[in-house]
Amino acid sequence: MTQNHPLPPQQTPHSPRRIPNPRVLIVGNYCHDVLIQNGAVVAETLGGAASFISNVLDSSSVACDLVSKVGRDFRYEVTHPPIVAPEKETTVFEAYFDLGIDGVGHADRVLKRVTACDPILPSDIPDSRFDFGMAVGVGGEILPETLEKMVEICDVVAVDIQALIRVFDPVDGSVKLVNLKESGFHHILHxxxxxxxxxxxxxxxxxxxxxxxxxxxxxxxEKGCRIYDKDDETVVPPFLAKQVDPTGAGDSFLGGLVVGLVEGLTVPDAALLGNLFGSITVEHIGQPKFDLMMLQRVKEEVQRRKKQCNLSSSHKNNNDRDEFHARLSPARFQDSPLQPKLLVNGLSGDRS
Ligand SMILES: Nc1ncnc2c1ncn2[C@@H]1O[C@H](COP(=O)(O)OP(=O)(O)OP(=O)(O)O)[C@@H](O)[C@H]1O
Ligand SMILES: O[C@H]1[C@H](O)[C@@H](O)[C@H](O)[C@@H](O)[C@H]1O
Structure with missing residues (x-):
């Protein structure tokens, strides 16, 4: 079945609707992340956008299927088992933090793909239907035909551009980007x-x-995110965070966005949830473990927000999103024993 209009009504910013028992498909390889600072290894962690995203979905009780390939050397126990490619090694990324691991911003991280596992083929993906698909490769494992299969079997597909535009230096594996137009995926993007x-x-x-x-x-x-949808442009404010490691922030963001969308939030409200999960992720090295009380509070605030939007369409505007933001901020900070400093100073957050 082809997808002439990729956004069914529940995913438009204007008429969101909750998907009951959503089926979400995540496609992208797990990897081993090696964090290096001043020539020394400071941490080795489970990585790959698929791992960060499934962590957010699992924590938010959104069921998902995950397709990922690793080698026999894969080191981690994961809730969603990968396909093991017997002849291959797990994808490994080295991240070099030349300016210090607690620097703010992105110029501080240089990424190298040291080994690459097999690509994910259309035949690796189940032949069933999904409400939502997420194409979230990290090391070039998503092929154009893989994405083509995803848009066939999923009502809506979200793509992380890093899955499409990364190329890898043949000598040292350093990650470079090519223009989306030259990526080989451009013809599928509509x-x-x-x-x-x-x-x-x-x-x-x-x-x-x-x-x-x-x-x-x-x-x-740290500035949050911006949504471009036809002629609309919406700035979605960030949450205050004490950054330790930026790895996986974008992945957790995407997880939070999809959680919000399947719950029936508008796109900007769902992106606010993305900002929240992204901000928590930068405070951890590797996979964040989300506080249960915080998750419960977030669920309650999402339900509250939905009711508010159902009662009055004026609640979908920016002023009201400020209120949603403010209500999510204490949900995040008050109950976390890990954040005593932010507990004292951080309730207002950085709302610029
Ligand atoms: N220092 C920070 N403070 C607060 N929120 C942050 C910070 N860094 C990231 N975030 C949140 O996470 C989201 C995603 O972060 P970012 O823009 O760094 O993505 P990314 O570059 O794709 O991340 P990565 O490649 O490291 O996974 C941001 O839009 C923001 O909401
Ligand atoms: O684990 C990380 C994470 O998934 C990042 O989003 C990605 O850019 C890196 O390549 C990967 O090693």
Whole structure:
């Protein structure tokens, strides 16, 4: 079945609707992340956008299927088992933090893909239907035919641009980006619902053109994110965070966005949830473990927000999103024993 109009009514910013028992498909390889500072390994963690996203979905009780490939050397126990490619090694990324691991911003991280596992083929993906698909490769494992299969079997597909535009130096594996137009995926993008890029990656696409094809979400670290949807542009404010490691922020953001969308939030409200999960992620090295009380509070605030929006369409505007933001902020900070400093200073957050 082809997808002529990639956004069914529940995913438009204007008429959101909850998907009962959503089926979400995540496609992208797990990897081993090695964090290096001043020539020394400071941490080795489970990585890959699929791992960060499934962590957010699992924590938010949104069921998902995950397709990922690793080698026999894969070191981690995961809730969603990967396919083991017997002859291959697990994808490994080294992240070099030249300016210090607690620096703010993105120029501080240089990424190298040291080994690459097999690509994910259309035949690796189940032949069933999904409400939502997420194409979230990290090391070039998503092929154009893989994305084509995803848009066939999923009602809506969200794509992280990093899955499409990364190329890897043949000598040292350093990650470079190519323009989306030259990526080999451009012809499929009119069938995609959401395209997520960091502000650095957004330089490699024509946002003006892309926003006519799908909803474009550009994340910008501590500044939050911006949504481009046809002629609408919405700035979604960040949450205050004490950054320790930026790895996985964009992935957790995408997880939070999809949790919000399947719950029936508008796109900007769902992106606010993305900002929340992204901000928590930067405070951890590796996979964040979300506080149960915080998750419960977030669930309650999401339900409250939905009721509010159902009662009055005026609640979907920016002023009211400020209120949603304010209500999510204490949900995050008050109950977390890990954040005594933020508990004292952080309730207002950085809302610029
Ligand atoms: N220092 C920070 N403070 C608060 N929120 C942050 C911070 N860094 C990231 N975030 C949140 O996480 C989201 C995604 O972060 P970012 O723009 O760094 O994505 P990314 O570059 O794709 O991340 P990565 O490649 O490291 O996974 C941001 O839009 C923001 O909401
Ligand atoms: O674990 C990380 C994470 O998934 C990042 O989003 C990605 O950019 C890196 O390549 C990966 O190693």
């Amino acid at each position: 069938r995609v619902g959401f395209l997520k890029a960091s502000s650095d990656e957004a330089l490699f696409m024509d946002v003006e053109q892309m926003k006519q094809l799908c909803c474009v979400v550009v994340t910008n670290g």
